[in-house]
Amino acid sequence: MVAMESNPLEFLEKKLDREQFEKVKAINNPELHRFLADWIAWLEPSKVFVCTDSPEDEFYVKWKALYNGEERMLETPGHTVHYDNYYDQARDKANTKLLVPKGVKLPFLNTMDREEGLREIREIMRGIMRGKELFICFFVLGPKNSVFTIPAVQLTDSAYVAHSEFLLYRKGYEEFRRLGPTANFLKFVHSAGELDDRKTSKNLDKRRIYIDLVDEAVYSANTQYGGNTIGLKKLAFRLTIQRAVREGWLSEHMFLMRINGPSGRKTYFTGAYPSMCGKTSTAMLPWENIVGDDLVFIKNLDGVARAVNVEIGVFGIIEGINEKDDPIIWQVLHSPVEIIFSNVLIKDGKPYWNGMGIPIPEEGENHSGKWWRGKKDAEGREIPPSHKNARFTVRLEAFPNLDREALESPCGVEVGGMIFGGRDPDTWPPVREAFDWEHGVITMGAALESETTAATLGKEGVRAFNPMSILDFLSVHIGDYLRNYLEFGRKLKKRPKIFAVNYFLRENGQWLNEKLDKAVWLKWMELRVHGDVDAIETPIGYIPKYEDLVRLFREVLKKDYPKEDYEKQFKLRIPELLAKIDRIEKIYKDVGNVPEELFEQLEAEKNRLLKTREKFGDYVSPFQLEKA
Ligand SMILES: Nc1nc2c(ncn2[C@@H]2O[C@H](COP(=O)(O)OP(=O)(O)OP(=O)(O)O)[C@@H](O)[C@H]2O)c(=O)[nH]1
Numbered sequence: 001m002v003a004m005e006s007n008p009l010e011f012l013e014k015k016l017d018r019e020q021f022e023k024v025k026a027i028n029n030p031e032l033h034r035f036l037a038d039w040i041a042w043l044e045p046s047k048v049f050v051c052t053d054s055p056e057d058e059f060y061v062k063w064k065a066l067y068n069g070e071e072r073m074l075e076t077p078g079h080t081v082h083y084d085n086y087y088d089q090a091r092d093k094a095n096t097k098l099l100v101p102k103g104v105k106l107p108f109l110n111t112m113d114r115e116e117g118l119r120e121i122r123e124i125m126r127g128i129m130r131g132k133e134l135f136i137c138f139f140v141l142g143p144k145n146s147v148f149t150i151p152a153v154q155l156t157d158s159a160y161v162a163h164s165e166f167l168l169y170r171k172g173y174e175e176f177r178r179l180g181p182t183a184n185f186l187k188f189v190h191s192a193g194e195l196d197d198r199k200t201s202k203n204l205d206k207r208r209i210y211i212d213l214v215d216e217a218v219y220s221a222n223t224q225y226g227g228n229t230i231g232l233k234k235l236a237f238r239l240t241i242q243r244a245v246r247e248g249w250l251s252e253h254m255f256l257m258r259i260n261g262p263s264g265r266k267t268y269f270t271g272a273y274p275s276m277c278g279k280t281s282t283a284m285l286p287w288e289n290i291v292g293d294d295l296v297f298i299k300n301l302d303g304v305a306r307a308v309n310v311e312i313g314v315f316g317i318i319e320g321i322n323e324k325d326d327p328i329i330w331q332v333l334h335s336p337v338e339i340i341f342s343n344v345l346i347k348d349g350k351p352y353w354n355g356m357g358i359p360i361p362e363e364g365e366n367h368s369g370k371w372w373r374g375k376k377d378a379e380g381r382e383i384p385p386s387h388k389n390a391r392f393t394v395r396l397e398a399f400p401n402l403d404r405e406a407l408e409s410p411c412g413v414e415v416g417g418m419i420f421g422g423r424d425p426d427t428w429p430p431v432r433e434a435f436d437w438e439h440g441v442i443t444m445g446a447a448l449e450s451e452t453t454a455a456t457l458g459k460e461g462v463r464a465f466n467p468m469s470i471l472d473f474l475s476v477h478i479g480d481y482l483r484n485y486l487e488f489g490r491k492l493k494k495r496p497k498i499f500a501v502n503y504f505l506r507e508n509g510q511w512l513n514e515k516l517d518k519a520v521w522l523k524w525m526e527l528r529v530h531g532d533v534d535a536i537e538t539p540i541g542y543i544p545k546y547e548d549l550v551r552l553f554r555e556v557l558k559k560d561y562p563k564e565d566y567e568k569q570f571k572l573r574i575p576e577l578l579a580k581i582d583r584i585e586k587i588y589k590d591v592g593n594v595p596e597e598l599f600e601q602l603e604a605e606k607n608r609l610l611k612t613r614e615k616f617g618d619y620v621s622p623f624q625l626e627k628a
């Protein structure tokens, strides 16, 4: 901490303009004042702007993003484009570290001694805002004034980051005022650092994202990409997982959506898939309703699991969004609502991206600067029109399929089903249901694997262990995390059903499913939650019967569903399933301190598979299993 010659409020009064100081003073929270004074003294901004919940303050931030050149206007009113540095296009796992007290060990993620990490990040951030304006913004995670609410304060010198947060989170200044000294808030300090001509972070060698688990604060420097900088998103997620495990609830990397069942029945599902594995595309199905697409909190309220969306906006992947597969997002992206496009191709004021299903200009400007088809980067790789991880940022209220009531409900919605899924080319069937809570949590959630994607820096397409899709964010020991999960379900009077999906089965380089097939799996799961259809029992859970899928394909997609497709997709792949169990068991054995029943569940599943193999061989048709 910097030595301040006076008390925090006196210091702030000296540093801030009258108007800005009054806004800070109006929040009665000495801890907040201390934090602000400390960091303002350290960062040395030339100017400070404090955002209240007023439309004028939000407008000021948006204006500054344009004025500073971090965003540029596009042809459609409300649309802007933002670029990140060519080498700053995804989450930087290598430079993201959990700062832990001496002696604390967490498997899988980079950890660092807290004292040392704080010293390093302080050194990097000393005076980093000289000549810049600091924006102080207040938000809340989850609905306001509810058992789910978590207040958070964001300090940033990037108007783009602040603007993104105004699209993604509920404003929290008044909530801070209401809570006063009782606000138990999260803290985020970000600086994009020195910028180049294109207004992108220049000193990537000093890019750091350090998460202080003790003080519930995250420091992020010399980066702009949203996944590294938007405090309330994946940075806060590390902190809320820790809180959830301590307090006995769930903070998860999940979409939240409503599946519309027969006769107007509404059933809510959460879905945990790793980054770039289909959360947004699933939650956006036109005939269902979205509540959230990335982060949920789930609490036990009167014995029922109830979920809220942590956010109110979408930071979504734009690649591949086309009129046919994603009609709703397509429509929103072409309407005059507030949208930030990031790392896409711009030509004559219009945005273009890979796989949009219409002709793309041969030149323009993109994440590499001036672009033409065939342009190569310094590594000799051809640069596509837009980056694979290019995104759009928009409020959920822009979507006609939003379930507004569910989004705003202070006690959330009842969770009927929880889905786990990832990019699995060859092992899991498209959809199946767990035998019970424990079976689902262990063999579907804790055993999840998924191929790596462009959402993180590094090699793509590598099969990786990713329990509950949260490995990148796991700020507690996996054993404690799983114990909390199992316990959470046991305490419920009514447990959600657990399912696993796999949209990414491949054979000879071809997908076995079309992108919209997921719509059928969802309808089937909805029916199962209410016991409306039978299913086939297999060693790995219940799978759909062919005739039910035929009917649903017809009703939902107006398509035939050939027998051969069903057999190919749902065949039990015993060698792959067994190999997977071995991989997972080994990982957990090496980690240690995991609940014993994890091994019991995996062993039991292995034995069921071995028995089935004796009877039917390595690959078993679902029709054989149905008869058995
Ligand atoms: N082959 C195939 N690709 C799909 C399917 N569903 C989604 N995708 C692709 O997967 C990619 C990521 O999908 P999203 O829905 O944006 O992923 P997400 O889980 O929201 O990702 P984050 O926002 O990073 O957390 C997109 O390129 C989609 O086109 C599917 O059913 N089949």
Ligand SMILES: O=C([O-])CC(=O)C(=O)O
Binding pocket: 090, 091, 226, 227, 228, 233, 234, 274, 275, 276, 294, 315, 455
């Ligand atoms: O955090 C990000 O970079 C964006 C995102 O949703 C994810 O990667 O899960």
Ligand SMILES: [Mn+2]
Binding pocket: 276, 279, 280, 293, 294, 315, 316, 317
């Ligand atoms: Mn998404």
